[in-house]
Amino acid sequence: SQQGEEDPQALSIQEGENATMNCSYKTSINNLQWYRQNSGRGLVHLILIRSNEREKHSGRLRVTLDTSKKSSSLLITASRAADTASYFCATDPTFYNTDKLIFGTGTRLQVFP
């Protein structure tokens, strides 16, 4: 079954607003990563947060991780039309002992100018 589930499945906002996406997973992990995918394109790595970290920032991105709740959130501040894409969380479960990632189903973000 899916390791990661994103919520919401789709999100529409206006430019300048903040976008928050959530990810829940089922097993213990080494780390959690967020990726972006523009339509018809490959995945672009956004940020990696390790299991012993609680929050991480990168530019307009803020990621939190709560291992007790097995959940993570991705916040995009001051969104732009160019942020329109699908966003996926991916977990690196501890029981695999490799860098194999398990992806969620994604959140489709639409930012209107």
Add this chain to the structure above:
Amino acid sequence: NAGVMQNPRHLVRRRGQEARLRCSPMKGHSHVYWYRQLPEEGLKFMVYLQKENIIDESGMPKERFSAEFPKEGPSILRIQQVVRGDSAAYFCASSRPLGQGSGNTIYFGEGSWLTVV
């Protein structure tokens, strides 16, 4: 430094034909992963390879699908006797040889879109 290179980007095959998808990892990367993405879905892990060695093929269908990563040349994902349900985007990713859950960033190629008609 070139990224992960996949070709072809788009491939059309008739039912029953074979599809071969190629992936050249980033320079210095010796681990390759293949993922499949069906329309409107997330990526599903298929197989994880090192040079000349399949590490984990737990996501590969039992029949018609095979993957290799030879000592020289790209990794190949081969689908024999394709069916309509094989239509999907196939993504290759690569990482450095520091596995064991070390938290390597995995870099993805632009994908190969297979359409079976």
